[in-house]
Amino acid sequence: MELLQLQYFIAVARLEHMTEAARSLHVTQSSLSKTIQRLEEDLGVLLFDRTGRKLRLNEYGSRFLPRAEKALFELEQGKQELSDLASRAQGTLELAVNTASTLPQILRKFRQLQPAIHFHVQMLNTQEMVTALHRGEVDFCLSSPPVEGEDIASRIVCIDPILLAVPKGHRLARRDRVTLDELREEWFIAVKKGYGTRDLVDAVCGAAGFVPDYVYEGDEPARIITLVEAGIGIAFIPGTARDSRDTVKYLRVDNSELVREIALLWNKSRYLSRAALEFRQLVFAHFLENTFA
Template sequence: MELLQLQYFVAVARLEHVTEAAQSLHVTQSSLSKTIQRLEEDLGVPLFDRIGRRLRLNEFGTRFLHRAERALFELEQGKQELRDLSGPEHGTLELAVTTASTLPNILREFRKKRPHIQFHVQMLTTQEMVTLLHRGEVDFCLSSPPIRGDDIECEIVFVDPILVAVPEGHRLANRSSVSLAELKDEGFVGVKKGYGTRDLVDALCQSVGFEPIYVYEGDEPARLSSLVEADIGIAFIPSTARNSRESIKYLQVENRELVREIALLWHKSRYISRAAMEFRDIVTEYFQSLS
């Protein structure tokens, strides 16, 4: 059994499509198919059920995928550890976030301490983040809501009140607080379903008898303030994402504990480099300063 066979098998197993897997691996379909066939011959069992151009993992394949991913994961951790030992001042920090409002300040502080360390950040839905976490493909995640699992470490770093943002001139702009029931006829701007804050506020609104009406749904939380300012709709915005513009007013929610928990997450078995440990310290210190 060869390492290349395992890498090709995992790619095909995740995509369940030879053409797409070949494109992702930058190899020909025929080469990929032959490699998978040789692996199945080595193992003595088929790993996929063939349905036209698509493949479906069978029971043998499902069980073997778990083992193959663990093997490749451990090899990758070994490579990362050696890279860290041989060049601790260089490398790339892999990050994923469902909440990005605090990230610029955190990354600025990190860059001051580690100017030669690169970072790669992905803005993801909660489910997308769970997938990367379980695979151990990111160093850290900043997530709201927190995610817990047997292979995931979860540290709550901040409890962030969620406010109602309205444009200047809005009927509620002179108020300091508002009940959720008073918002049932409003038009909202927000992120798409699948992001933690959206799912949280939708559930809370439903608990008091209404479904929020969204006139805009996107995947860029930072855009919401501009939309509120333009009087497109009102928004639920965490306190850490408040904009200092004078034309936006922020109201507290009455009689409800409307908060989001921000958590730092990492895979229990992923090798944590010295740079990654410094990043974790910076995150903790930053949120302590907000508290």
């Protein structure tokens, strides 16, 4: 059994499509197909059910996949550990977030401390982050809500109140506080379902007896305030995401449940380089030094 066979098998198993897997691996479809066939011959079983060009993991493949992922994960951890021991002040820090409002300040501080370390950030929903953590594809996640798991370490770093953003000239713009009951007939702007703040808002409003009327649902949180400013609707915004523009007014909402917890997550089994450990300490210090309420 070869390392390349495992890498190719994992790619095909995750996509369940030979053409897409070949494209993602930058190899020909025929080379990929032959490599998978050799792996199946080595194992003595078929790993996929094939219907035309479609593939689906069968029982053998489903049982083999987590072991193959774990094997590659451990090899990658060993590579990172040796690189760290060799004192190479370079590399890439892999991050995933479903809440990005505090990230620019954190990354700016980290770049000042570790200018040679590159970082790569993905904006994912909560389930996508959990998957990336389990696969060992990221060093850390900033998540709201926190995620619990046997192999996931979670530390709450911030308690962040949810505010209501309204455009200048809105009927509530002269107010400092508002109740949920006053918002039943409003039009709302939000990120799509699956993001922590959206799911929290939907649950709290549902408990209050209404479903927000969304006129815009997107996957770019930064665009929401721009749409509020344009008068398209109003929005629930985390306190850490508010800005100083005078065309938008932020109101407190009289509901103690409209508060989100932000947590730093990491895989307990993933090797953390010295740069990663320094990043984690920087995140803890950043939230201790700043009050976002």
